[in-house]
Amino acid sequence: MLQQIPKHQHIALSKHINERILNYWSIFCNPQQRPQGINKQPFMKIRFLRTILTLSLSLFLSLSLKAQIYKDPKKGIEERVSDLLSRMTLEEKIAQMSMTSLSGSLKNPLSVGVVESPFVTAREIAVQSAAAKKYAREKTRLGIPPIQIGECLHGQLAAGATIFPQAIGQGSTWNPSLIRKMARIIASEASASGVDQALSPLFDLIRDPRYGRVEECLGEDPYLVSQLGCSFVTGMQGDASESRLGIPDGKLMATAKHFAAYSIPVAGVNIAPAEIGERELRSMFLSPFRDAVKKANIYSVMPSYNEIDGIPAHSSKFLLKQVLREEWNFGGYVFSDYGGLSQLYDFHKIAKTKADAAMLGMEAGVDLEASRPDIYKTLPELVKNGRLRESVIDSAVARILRIKFKAGLFEKKLPDTISLKKKLHKAEAVALSQQIAEESIVLLKNQGNVLPLNINSLRSIAVIGPNADKVQYGDYSSTRDNRSGTTVLKGIREYVGDKVKVNYALGCELSGPDTSKFADAAEAARRSDAVVVVLGTTSVVFEGIGWNGKAGKDEPTDPFSCGEGYDVTDIDPQGVQRKLLQRLYQTGKPVILVLVHGRPWSISWEKEHVPAILEAWYPGERGGNAVANILFGKVNPSGRLNMTIPQSTGHIPVYYNYVNSSKGNNRQPGSFEKPGRDYVYSSTAPLFPFGFGLSYTTFSYADLKVSSDTLSGGKEIEVRLSVTNNGKVKGKEVVQLYLGNKVNSVSTPEKQLKRFSKIEIAPGKTQIVRFTIKAEDLAFWNRDMKEVTEPGDFDLMIGRSAEDIVLKKKMYLD
Numbered sequence: 001m002l003q004q005i006p007k008h009q010h011i012a013l014s015k016h017i018n019e020r021i022l023n024y025w026s027i028f029c030n031p032q033q034r035p036q037g038i039n040k041q042p043f044m045k046i047r048f049l050r051t052i053l054t055l056s057l058s059l060f061l062s063l064s065l066k067a068q069i070y071k072d073p074k075k076g077i078e079e080r081v082s083d084l085l086s087r088m089t090l091e092e093k094i095a096q097m098s099m100t101s102l103s104g105s106l107k108n109p110l111s112v113g114v115v116e117s118p119f120v121t122a123r124e125i126a127v128q129s130a131a132a133k134k135y136a137r138e139k140t141r142l143g144i145p146p147i148q149i150g151e152c153l154h155g156q157l158a159a160g161a162t163i164f165p166q167a168i169g170q171g172s173t174w175n176p177s178l179i180r181k182m183a184r185i186i187a188s189e190a191s192a193s194g195v196d197q198a199l200s201p202l203f204d205l206i207r208d209p210r211y212g213r214v215e216e217c218l219g220e221d222p223y224l225v226s227q228l229g230c231s232f233v234t235g236m237q238g239d240a241s242e243s244r245l246g247i248p249d250g251k252l253m254a255t256a257k258h259f260a261a262y263s264i265p266v267a268g269v270n271i272a273p274a275e276i277g278e279r280e281l282r283s284m285f286l287s288p289f290r291d292a293v294k295k296a297n298i299y300s301v302m303p304s305y306n307e308i309d310g311i312p313a314h315s316s317k318f319l320l321k322q323v324l325r326e327e328w329n330f331g332g333y334v335f336s337d338y339g340g341l342s343q344l345y346d347f348h349k350i351a352k353t354k355a356d357a358a359m360l361g362m363e364a365g366v367d368l369e370a371s372r373p374d375i376y377k378t379l380p381e382l383v384k385n386g387r388l389r390e391s392v393i394d395s396a397v398a399r400i401l402r403i404k405f406k407a408g409l410f411e412k413k414l415p416d417t418i419s420l421k422k423k424l425h426k427a428e429a430v431a432l433s434q435q436i437a438e439e440s441i442v443l444l445k446n447q448g449n450v451l452p453l454n455i456n457s458l459r460s461i462a463v464i465g466p467n468a469d470k471v472q473y474g475d476y477s478s479t480r481d482n483r484s485g486t487t488v489l490k491g492i493r494e495y496v497g498d499k500v501k502v503n504y505a506l507g508c509e510l511s512g513p514d515t516s517k518f519a520d521a522a523e524a525a526r527r528s529d530a531v532v533v534v535l536g537t538t539s540v541v542f543e544g545i546g547w548n549g550k551a552g553k554d555e556p557t558d559p560f561s562c563g564e565g566y567d568v569t570d571i572d573p574q575g576v577q578r579k580l581l582q583r584l585y586q587t588g589k590p591v592i593l594v595l596v597h598g599r600p601w602s603i604s605w606e607k608e609h610v611p612a613i614l615e616a617w618y619p620g621e622r623g624g625n626a627v628a629n630i631l632f633g634k635v636n637p638s639g640r641l642n643m644t645i646p647q648s649t650g651h652i653p654v655y656y657n658y659v660n661s662s663k664g665n666n667r668q669p670g671s672f673e674k675p676g677r678d679y680v681y682s683s684t685a686p687l688f689p690f691g692f693g694l695s696y697t698t699f700s701y702a703d704l705k706v707s708s709d710t711l712s713g714g715k716e717i718e719v720r721l722s723v724t725n726n727g728k729v730k731g732k733e734v735v736q737l738y739l740g741n742k743v744n745s746v747s748t749p750e751k752q753l754k755r756f757s758k759i760e761i762a763p764g765k766t767q768i769v770r771f772t773i774k775a776e777d778l779a780f781w782n783r784d785m786k787e788v789t790e791p792g793d794f795d796l797m798i799g800r801s802a803e804d805i806v807l808k809k810k811m812y813l814d
Contacts, residue, residue: 081405088397091380102125114335121159144410154620160421161478163473198236202257221657237296257304258302265306300332334365341361439732444688452631465580515580525589531590533593537596568599638732692800697728697763699731778794
């Protein structure tokens with residue numbers, strides 16, 4: 001039996017038994033404490049000692065047997081949680097509600113809840129992971145392994161891992177299967193270095209392009225974000241039915257961020273309040289999170305930094321208890337955003353002391369504090385002085401332990417540092433990164449069929465611009481070093497080889513007023529048959545590898561203009577980039593604009609004058625190859641906008657799923673030449689609508705049919721249509737189904753995306769597309785804040801975009 005108990009537990013049990021024996025012996029030797037009938041006769045002494053030894057042995061054996069329960073994988077999870085929780089001291093429980101670094105955990109005598117992967121190489125992470133988890137299992141009293149977290153937004157944040165396109169590009173693929181494959185690879189790479197939980201994906205909706213974290217979001221529409229986000233989760237965790245049984249090897253727990261309405265801050269300023277009512281909150285911003293919980297079985301939810309109606313999310317009983325736990329029956333754990341609990345005290349100022357902030361967090365249901373234990377370190381005193389019941393702490397710790405058992409952390413092998421390199425950056429992962437980039441690039445304009453370029457008729461091409469020869473991956477990346485990926489310039493050079501001369505010029509920097517390089521750029525353009533101009537932004541990367549304005553080795557030093565905490569007042573191109581483009585346009589050469597950035601720009605001048613425009617976002621490590629393949633027609637562009645692009649900063653906010661009153665009641669758009677109403681000098685229309693994207697071929701839609709004109713509860717209707725490729729090259733089309741134009745008891749959007757399908761069709765061929773819809777697709781939150789459907793007419797619409805509806809049918813909801 002002793003051999004079955006780890007040494008540290010054996011010592012603890014022995015100490016406990018010794019204390020009991022000494023206690024019995026003191027009673028025996030003290031006449032005043034001695035039980036009646038016990039005396040100092042020798043035979044009585046022997047009998048009493050035998051009783052003590054019997055009791056001690058019995059206690060020892062019971063504790064020894066019980067010690068096996070929480071470490072026995074054959075036992076039920078609830079049984080293991082109960083057993084382990086019963087053994088923990090208050091300090092050990094609170095340690096489970098805290099986080100530290102991998103290296104820092106080696107100095108902690110208590111097992112901690114979560115450890116953070118450092119922003120270094122994947123191998124360094126794996127080495128530290130093995131040491132930290134070995135220490136937790138063997139050197140702490142109860143041997144509880146920590147959850148190792150890692151940033152995995154578009155690849156593990158570790159040098160050596162594959163870098164995929166940024167989330168805003170992922171959203172523009174409109175291809176859930178690609179996102180699922182990507183997440184599966186990210187999980188495989190990250191878990192190889194010891195990561196157990198990814199702090200991704202974001203289920204936030206894009207509503208304000210001034211906001212720096214737009215690049216981390218998947219789109220503006222709740223259905224699109226739900227489909228792509230849940231695909232990300234199931235790729236990481238396994239299918240929902242499988243993940244309910246646990247997280248298999250090579251998978252990661254996922255985290256839904258940021259709960260909720262974080263992405264609509266006042267004036268676009270990060271962490272500013274969200275001005276939103278409960279109905280819009282539930283209809284739009286909570287909807288994707290609900291799917292993450294109820295359909296994808298997400299393991300963790302992170303509250304947002306912002307406040308709604310004076311209540312910061314980290315203290316919101318409405319969000320974290322009523323909605324998340326009671327309405328959705330969320331079974332995972334709530335992981336605070338970094339410093340989110342501290343902000344209740346020192347930023348939002350709703351708590352007078354750190355202890356008050358801790359009470360707010362505990363009462364709301366925040367289970368774990370990240371990053372440093374600043375607020376929850378006050379919990380022991382709160383329990384001792386009676387302000388907080390220990391049972392509340394027990395509930396939070398039980399949720400954390402339940403996830404650890406469910407994820408198999410007690411049985412999980414330590415990272416294999418020897419074979420790690422073989423598991424990272426495989427050819428299939430790099431190829432997938434390029435495919436996602438190719439499917440994310442949106443062709444916004446192609447006047448006169450300037451694209452694709454014909455390699456056989458070009459003698460020379462100019463590649464110009466501040467992002468032409470710089471890799472740009474976006475926020476939560478490990479590097480911006482050109483050696484880590486392919487720039488647009490490099491991609492074009494690799495594609496054309498020695499067939500076409502490439503003339504490169506920087507032109508200008510990403511920001512600042514310097515126009516001294518314009519002349520060289522114009523000369524390069526004049527010496528070329530076509531001009532590719534690559535403009536854009538650069539985003540924050542992490543400390544040690546370029547965060548907080550410090551560039552890493554061999555990395556560019558441009559000031560950050562996008563990413564977390566880098567919001568702007570103006571969404572026009574920064575610096576003198578537009579002036580550079582205008583100078584090159586004046587050369588008379590065909591100009592192709594490629595945008596490599598993390599937020600949409602207002603490009604009204606560009607749309608009017610530049611013949612061809614590609615929106616490439618931050619396209620990952622093979623982005624240059626993807627851009628080149630599309631420029632020269634090897635790949636037909638199939639990206640579609642996942643957000644509406646406004647005409648100007650003054651048009652913000654702009655999105656497609658608006659209620660009728662959003663566009664005013666005059667509907668008399670104006671201009672400087674002819675002023676109008678609603679906007680005197682402009683229309684309220686978008687510059688480019690949601691769902692928009694061009695192709696090198698054309699598609700026609702026909703034969704819309706439905707299995708029934710009436711939709712009733714519990715009944716599905718099949719929608720059927722045909723799509724034909726009328727061009728000479730194969731292409732991918734995103735068929736979009738919208739429902740709307742329905743009269744309800746509260747105001748609802750004119751149209752809402754409810755289904756979509758990305759299909760590939762050969763030239764001259766026709767493909768049948770099928771959807772099914774049901775009554776709940778028309779549900780809304782009524783005046784009593786109940787989710788209901790109401791009878792009435794509605795339109796079923798099929799479109800190429802939200803503004804380009806090509807087929808429509810009147811339907812009835814029973």
